[in-house]
Amino acid sequence: MSSSRGVARAAVVLGALGVVAVPAAVAASRGNSGVHLLRALYVGVPVAIGLGLVALLCSRRARLAAARTVFADRRGPVRAGRWLAWLALYAGVTSGLALAVYWVLRARH
Numbered sequence: 001m002s003s004s005r006g007v008a009r010a011a012v013v014l015g016a017l018g019v020v021a022v023p024a025a026v027a028a029s030r031g032n033s034g035v036h037l038l039r040a041l042y043v044g045v046p047v048a049i050g051l052g053l054v055a056l057l058c059s060r061r062a063r064l065a066a067a068r069t070v071f072a073d074r075r076g077p078v079r080a081g082r083w084l085a086w087l088a089l090y091a092g093v094t095s096g097l098a099l100a101v102y103w104v105l106r107a108r109h
Contacts, residue, residue, distance in 0.1 A: 004065030004078070011058035011081025018051030018088025022095045038099075045095045052088030059085050 025044025029037040059081035066078050 004062050004069060007058050007065065008062035008077035008081050011055045011062055012077055012084055014051050014055035014058060015081055015084025015088050018048045018055060019084060019091055021045075021048035021051060021088070022091050038102075041095060041099055045092050045099060048088050048092030048095065052085050052090075052092055055081060055085035055088060 022041070022044045025040040025047075026037065029035045029040040059078060062078045062081060
């Protein structure tokens with residue numbers, strides 16, 4: 001089934017982009033003097049979470065499609081997509097928690 005392979009590839013790409021979203025936001029703030037770190041993270045964190053969720057949905061669809069096939073070798077990209085999707089969600093949620101702690105500590109002073 002080529003559809004499970006395509007959806008698994010999409011999950012891998014979206015998960016990888018989600019993992020890179022927060023570090024790319026930090027690098028953009030360091031490389032460009034007009035972009036502040038907090039403003040870059042305000043964009044990077046939701047992008048990471050959103051891409052992680054979409055990648056998780058794609059990996060789920062690819063896993064269900066791969067379960068109906070007789071080819072066992074096509075499950076590697078499905079696992080990689082699911083792993084990258086969870087990693088992107090982890091990076092986004094962790095960065096969001098860091099921003100929340102920053103704002104709580106800033107509000108106290």
